[in-house]
Amino acid sequence: MNETLLVTLVVLTLLLSAAALVVALRASRVAHRRAKRARKAPELPTDVQGLRGEVHSLRAEVSDALRHLSVVRYDAFGDMGGHLSWSLALLDDTGNGVVLTSIHGRSDARTYAKGVTDWSCDQQLSPEEEEAIRFARTA
Structure with a gap:
């Protein structure tokens, strides 16, 4: 095999490996963020009265906002x-x-x-x- 061809193949293999590593790291970060958000999600009340209380407190929080x-x-x-x-x-x-x-x-x-x-x-x-x-x- 030609030495130039061999060097080109090695460089291409390294570039493809680096690209695959970047894609894998990004996918891992996205999955980590989603898992983190899922863990932080507050527990919401399942009853109607509890939901009304949540809505009331949210309205009180935004009443002072410059809307x-x-x-x-x-x-x-x-x-x-x-x-x-x-x-x-x-x-x-x-x-x-x-x-x-x-x-x-x-x-x-x-x-x-x-x-x-x-x-x-x-x-x-x-x-x-x-x-x-x-x-x-x-x-």
Whole structure:
């Protein structure tokens, strides 16, 4: 057999072995992750009352999450276009959170934050901020 052919066959065999090893390691990792997830799965109650309790506790956990979101884009100044200014409402289920506003001008941009409680604000809101809160409430 030609020496070059023999070297080529050895190199190909090594490459195939390395590829098979990589595939086997990945398959092993995937199987390990699945087994780990299966071991960590919490025991769920089988009765209806227990399931209702689980749903109630999950709802209580997410009630403080900022789930009501809305963005309103607009032109803050008449001589500028592109809707580069925006107001963003981030609120939880009870209407508590914040309204962030960025006013884009020719030479700078200013950002404001106003606290929101029960879907309203102690500070005066711009029409766009009120619109963002209104959209977030219906979202």
